[in-house]
Ligand SMILES: Cc1cc2nc3c(=O)[nH]c(=O)nc-3n(C[C@H](O)[C@H](O)[C@H](O)COP(=O)(O)OP(=O)(O)OC[C@H]3O[C@@H](n4cnc5c(N)ncnc54)[C@H](O)[C@@H]3O)c2cc1C
């Protein structure tokens with residue numbers, strides 16, 4: 168029996184095991200929407216803006232490890248999705264995004280709602296495909312999922328002209344999605360692994376720097392085992408939080424621009440650095456000339472292009488983080504050596520002294536104004552560290568990263584590479600759909616939340632009981648902080664006048680809203696919101712306007728050149 | 739340093755723009771780029787000449803290899819190789835200059851492929867150095883138009899650039 172392209176599209180999604188499709192209709196995809204209407208297996212989630220569709224699919228992907236799937240129409244549908252695609256690209260998140268396209272014979276004619284979606288998305292996708300014949304549709308879709316989810320994951324766009332979705336052909340789910348030109352490596356080179364193990368075994372001041380690749384590669388267990396065997400301090404990047412349990416004494420916190428003193432000093436003074444699934448981002452390394460001046464560096468990454476890109480490393484191992492770390496631990500155990508115990512003890516002595524500086528200290532006892540850190544500490548305590556936390560971008564994001572201790576991977580959902588304001592709320596939609604019984608909180612700021620605020624309507628439609636933690640400082644705080652430090656407090660366009668009444672706004676979308684402006688009401692409000700299993704509660708915390716994120720390494724400085732806080736000296 | 743890189747590319751619409759886009763997006767140099775289908779119609783062969791520090795060229799190779807349309811990449815710089823470029827050049831040729839230009843063309847093993855009473859069009863192949871030399875002996879005042887193909891290259895001996903066996 169022959170099926171239309173639209174029917175094949177839906178069958179393929181089903182056979183691929185797709186649970187949710189995040190989308191928004193329009194002319195070019197109406198045949199597909201009609202096919203969706205006639206079935207119940209693939210659930211379509213109607214967002215309110217295509218950027219929201221991409222972020223929601225992204226949140227779904229980050230929290231499950233499965234690909235997020237998006238469907239948008241041609242022209243403005245595709246362009247609206249671009250920010251979401253680029254966000255996923257920068258953080259290596261597997262998405263498959265289907266964009267409608269004008270009829271094949273109209274392509275290139277400036278037809279109604281035509282854009283060159285392939286051209287526009289090319290620099291921010293892992294790969295993209297244009298379907299030119301309905302007989303290719305199923306295989307292209309299969310390849311799209313294969314490319315998005317294997318190797319270093321990433322978004323893949325499939326552009327489908329409208330006539331293709333009407334044409335008919337027979338359907339078989341293609342068995343083999345492989346491409347001759349695409350063969351991601353999995354196993355690391357055994358000789359390099361042995362060499363790395365030997366270097367690690369000699370370390371006197373070892374340090375493990377683990378990033379998003381450990382989360383993406385589901386290698387948290389292997390990382391935890393390896394670090395514990397070594398007895399070495401472990402730091403995570405912003406993207407790696409949860410890859411190693413934050414409550415483990417070996418964890419020294421996040422590193423980089425807003426990382427802890429102990430993590431950054433550990434980087435500066437270590438003699439062997441094991442980097443796993445981390446890409447030496449400039450927010451992490453600071454001044455490259457001052458980066459890890461004393462260390463022999465081992466780097467495990469699945470993408471050869473991540474290796475020797477910013478930092479020259481001595482031993483490079485290309486492969487899946489989990490497989491490589493398992494082999495590395497086996498090699499270490501097999502060699503029957505342990506790290507020099509006395510040296511390790513002295514090293515921990517140093518680290519403990521750095522820790523004793525309590526770099527994340529803040530005015531906890533303040534009873535007048537709400538300190539944003541206090542809200543997050545309370546959120547952590549009340550959820551037992553077991554919630555899914557999505558975040559927007561700004562100071563609130565950094566405080567969430569510093570104060571919520573993630574013991575498990577895929578619980579911390581934020582845009583690190585692109586730093587996309589507007590990510591938090593739609594991402595939380597994807598997370599909550601994937602984990603209907605879990606507590607999902609979106610930590611945001613009054614500027615970020617307004618970038619995708621329309622998704623409150625989506626939350627209503629699907630009854631998503633999110634807790635929105637709006638740290639409302641009436642400033643683009645992160646921008647204000649930079650202007651305070653580097654532009655002599657000239658707060659150029661970083662103050663938000665004419666803010667909406669978020670409580671009324673939430674209510675008008677059919678949700679509950681609470682405004683909290685006293686520290687002693689913080690806990691009760693959070694409890695109230697978290698206890699509401701049936702509805703979304705928007706908590707508008709009026710926080711200290713002048714609070715800054717510390718510690719901080721100014722762009723271009725080294726790890727040992729941190730600012731701890733205004734009233735505390737340069738470290 | 740100058741590098742000459744051979745690439746087998748899926749012969750598909752958009753593959754070339756992925757390569758070109760990569761170079762512009764990441765700020766890499768392209769000195770020249772040539773591309774045409776091979777004996778296997780599903781593959782194109784591209785020769786790319788670029789330059790940069792070893793670190794940059796290492797990234798260029800890795801980023802190119804990452805493109806899903808790139809089937810095989812070989813940096814010919816490390817091999818004994820043959821490089822060729824074709825030149826089509828139109829030069830003013832009048833009076834006693836006509837003999838002089840003909841003689842120069844012969845010395846360089848060029849061929850005059852079009853003649854008018856005021857101009858010659860000459861075809862010449864060779865490596866870039868030879869072509870540069872020919873252009874310079876012709877002197878700017880005579881040159882009406884220059885068309886260069888960009889470099890193509892092949893390794894000497896039995897080394898071939900082929901897709902890996904599946
Ligand atoms: C306001 C703001 C402030 C920031 N401040 C900081 C900061 O202080 N500290 C900080 O750390 N970041 C900070 N960031 C984030 C920063 O911009 C980067 O996004 C982040 O540091 C990158 O993390 P990563 O190195 O873990 O790489 P990711 O982007 O997570 O990349 C993952 C790496 O792992 C590899 N990989 C993927 N899968 C596998 C696998 N299966 N096996 C092996 N390898 C794999 C990939 O090839 C890649 O190299 C900030 C961002 C914002 C928006």
Ligand SMILES: Cc1ncc(C[n+]2csc(CCOP(=O)(O)OP(=O)(O)O)c2C)c(N)n1
Pocket residue numbers: 559560561562563564586587588589611612613614615616638640642643644645646
């Ligand atoms: C889409 C987008 N535009 C601009 C920026 C630059 N930017 C980074 S943080 C920030 C301010 C965020 O303000 P808010 O959401 O209130 O968070 P706060 O820093 O106050 O906690 C801005 C404008 C960005 N990251 N994303």
Ligand SMILES: [Mg+2]
Pocket residue numbers: 561612613614638639640641642643644
């Ligand atoms: Mg703010």
